[in-house]
Amino acid sequence: MKKYTYIVFAFMILAFAMACDDGSDAVGESQIDTTPPILNDLDVWLRGNFVSPYNIEILYKWDINDTDIDRFLHPPFESSVRPVAEALQKAWIEPYTQVGGENFIKKIAPRQFTLVGSFNFNPNSPTITLGLAEAGTKITLFNIDFLDFTNINDIKRPLKTVHHEYGHILNQNIPFDVTYGEINPADYTAQWFNRSDAEARELGYITAYGSSQAGEDFVEMVSEMLTNSKEDFDAIVESISDEESKGIIRQKEAMVVDYYKTNFGIDLYELQALTEAATQELVN
Amino acid sequence: MKKINIKFWFVGLILVSFLSCSDNETETLFPDAPANRAAQRNAELLDLLLSQPNGFKGVYFTKNDEFGGFTYYLRFNADGTVDMTSDFDTETAVESSSYEVRLGTTTELVFTTRNHIQKVSDPSYQPLIGTGFKGTSVFQYFTNDNGTITLRDIRNRDSGTLVLTPANFSNFETESVASVETSLANRDAFINSTAVTAFPFLSVEAGGNLTEFALNYDGVRLFANPTKFNDDGSIADEEFGIAFTEDGLIISPALDVDGVLINEFTFDGSSGFEYVATKEGVTAKIGYGNAPVTPLDAYAFGVRATAGVFNMDERFKSSTAFNNFYDAFAEFLLNTYSVVVGNVVFWDLNNGGQPYIEFITNAGRFWWDLDFEVTNGIVVFTPTGNTNASAGVTAIFQPLLDAFIGAPSGYYLLNTGTYLNFSNRTYSMINVDDPTMTINYWDFSY
Incomplete structure (x- = not known):
């Protein structure tokens, strides 16, 4: 009898459980739209030249969240994108790959470049921001619609920004010697924009922005070296009238060269020659 | 004892079973799943944009508490491109760029590469350096009123609007450019016409009462701050941006005259240089008069300097x-x-x-x-x-x-x-x- 009672119990529990199941919670097909985006010729080219080989995404289609929402910015002309991307390819990726090895850029590189057409004016300041690097993962380049690729100085502008920001990324991987910032710290200032580059050089900084703080000073040295030939860079340094400042900049140059050699096995002067040759070739 | 326990189990089980089967779910608020509804909303906007093979006329006020507006013509294509012209400046040629309809904070129309629409968000525009006209490339889909699509600036929802109405052209390329060149000429004439006097005004006539304001129009910002002196000596003013069109002008926000909203004016050259709006017994005019309607800030000639x-x-x-x-x-x-x-x-x-x-x-x-x-x-x-x-x-x-x-x-x-x-x-x-x-x-x- 007891046995039958348990069986009846079991059936009842089963029946109740099934009676409450109307099947409405059944998992169906995904409702998320997974349609691939429309890719134009430029998108296909960017995938083939940056995404596939280097895992670097070039963002140029506007997303308000890619930049500071409080700034007044606009996307680039589609026609402005490829020349800038080619400049990155020829005068940044290829030289670094040649001296650092095939995987150098693949291993240490920002994963995204965001290209912005407009200038980025800084509020309440007579300055513009040319580029930004965020946590070693992303570089944003501004005012690409205003570059003239028949003018080498215009081509150098985004490259200066990239070499500058990439210098930060390298520093985030391997910090530079803190004694660099102790060479001539007295004249670092937040009001660097009140100085001209020439004035900053007379104080022992390669550019006015380099006189803002040690970290910027270091990557400005990198940027200036990699966007000038050795002869041009030497001419800049030799034009400094203050001998002590000239010596300071040479001391910083040596530390930057040593940083590249010791930490990455890269001869910075060889890299300098390659970037210079590539930049010259980019002029239309 | 065992029998008593079994009875308790029975009663308990039946109670639990009834409770477990009770229908305590609330009424379904939406007829469809969230992802479907988002997709439908996106599809609704995309279908609307693609429904006009000869495009839309767009009147875009970037920020109607600071600036006036501009007229655009936009033709959206299924391949993700949009053709566009505007009366922003004399470069009126139709240009192509890309756009997307996305789900952001809500369904958004994003002009993803540069075209005429971004001229108002160019921070290097002189003399509005740093901000331009404070425009955007991202618009929230707000309403569709019988084919008139209202989009709002994601950053300035209350003051930035892009209103699209079917252009009804037979040839987008030629008619759109001709139209924006006319509205650009109208905007230029409002400042530079030889018929323009030194006394721009806004007048409002309602219920037999005429109220006149000095217009105080800023030709750079395309923004008016009409002022008048009240009988008690106090000053009253209005504020609105102006967008010129092919045959008139639009002000935003609309002028509220005792509940009657006036925003569309038509050019009337018959009695001087005037734009006129008439609606529900209210007549408003924006134009140039032959005498100041408010006292001028007079220069002390013969006193101040030699x-x-x-x-x-x-x-x-x-x-x-x-x-x-x-x-x-x-x-x-x-x-x-x-x-x-x-x-x-x-x-x-x-x-x-x-x-x-x-x-x-x-x-x-x-x-x-x-x-x-x-x-x-x-x-x-x-x-x-x-x-x-x-x-x-x-x-x-x-x-x-x-x-x-x-x-x-x-x-x-x-x-x-x-x-x-x-x-x-x-x-x-x-x-x-x-x-x-x-x-x-x-x-x-x-």
């Missing part, structure tokens, strides 16, 4: 009608007599000396003595007849003398700020009999 110099460095402060006259006369002098006028100066205005006007030319300096009287902000000149110019020279320069000192009813005097980057004041003299003729001066003392 000399007044025709302001050749800021010709935009003089009117187009005067500038046209002056340039034509200068050309005549050059071609006919090889004479160039370098300066026109009023001298000895407040030092007790005999005032005179002098034309300084490459052929010599010619002066004419004059007396003047200022009454209620109007100066009237009376030549004394004393001059160093021969009768023949005076005859040659007579049209210029008529323009500078010859207005029978005199000239309104108006402060117009400072001269270039100097502290010297500038002021205008506006011909009372022909207020299209405004001449600007800068002052100094010696």
Whole structure:
């Protein structure tokens, strides 16, 4: 009898459980739209030249969240994108790959470049921001619609920004010697924009922005070296009238060269020659 | 004991079973799953955009509490491209770029690459450096009212709107460009037409009462701040941006006249230079009058400074009608007599000396003595007849003398700020009999 009672119990529990199941919670097909985006010729080219080989995404289609929402910015002309991307390819990726090895850029590189057409004016300041690097993962380049690729100085502008920001990324991987910032710290200032580059050089900084703080000073040295030939860079340094400042900049140059050699096995002067040759070739 | 336990189990089980089967779910708020509803909303906007093979007319106010608006024509294509023109500037050629309909905070229309629409968000636009017209590339889909699509700026939801209405063109390429060139010409004429007087106004007539405002239109920002003096001496004002169209203008926000909202005006050249809106017994006009509707900020001519110099460095402060006259006369002098006028100066205005006007030319300096009287902000000149110019020279320069000192009813005097980057004041003299003729001066003392 007891046995039958348990069986009846079991059936009842089963029946109740099934009676409450109307099947409405059944998992169906995904409702998320997974349609691939429309890719134009430029998108296909960017995938083939940056995404596939280097895992670097070039963002140029506007997303308000890619930049500071409080700034007044606009996307680039589609026609402005490829020349800038080619400049990155020829005068940044290829030289670094040649001296650092095939995987150098693949291993240490920002994963995204965001290209912005407009200038980025800084509020309440007579300055513009040319580029930004965020946590070693992303570089944003501004005012690409205003570059003239028949003018080498215009081509150098985004490259200066990239070499500058990439210098930060390298520093985030391997910090530079803190004694660099102790060479001539007295004249670092937040009001660097009140100085001209020439004035900053007379104080022992390669550019006015380099006189803002040690970290910027270091990557400005990198940027200036990699966007000038050795002869041009030497001419800049030799034009400094203050001998002590000239010596300071040479001391910083040596530390930057040593940083590249010791930490990455890269001869910075060889890299300098390659970037210079590539930049010259980019002029239309 | 066991039997009692089994009974309790039975009762408990039945109770739990009933409770577990009870229908305590709330009513379904939405007929479809969230992802489907988002997709449907996106598809709704995309379908609307693609429904017009000859595109839309767009009126875009970037921020109607600071700026006026612009007219666009946009044709959306299924391949993700959009063709566009605008009346922002004289570069009106139709250009192609890309767009997307996305789910952001809500369904959004994003102009993903640069085209005419981004001219209002160009921070290098002079003279609005740093901000431009504070425009955007991202618009939230707000409403569809019988084919009229209202989109809002994601950053300025209350003041930034892009309203798209079907263009109803038969040829997008030609008709869109012709239309924006007309609206651009209308906008330019509102500032630079020779019919423009020195007294732009807004008038509102409702219930037999006429209220007149000085328009205070800023031609750079395309923004008006109409003001009027109340009977008690207080000042009342309105604020709106203006967008010019092919045949009129649109103001935003709309003018609220006792609950009647006025925003669309049509050009009426029959009685001067006016844009008129009539709605539900209210007539509003924006135009140019022949006399100031509010007291002018009068320059103290003959008191403040000893000399007044025709302001050749800021010709935009003089009117187009005067500038046209002056340039034509200068050309005549050059071609006919090889004479160039370098300066026109009023001298000895407040030092007790005999005032005179002098034309300084490459052929010599010619002066004419004059007396003047200022009454209620109007100066009237009376030549004394004393001059160093021969009768023949005076005859040659007579049209210029008529323009500078010859207005029978005199000239309104108006402060117009400072001269270039100097502290010297500038002021205008506006011909009372022909207020299209405004001449600007800068002052100094010696």
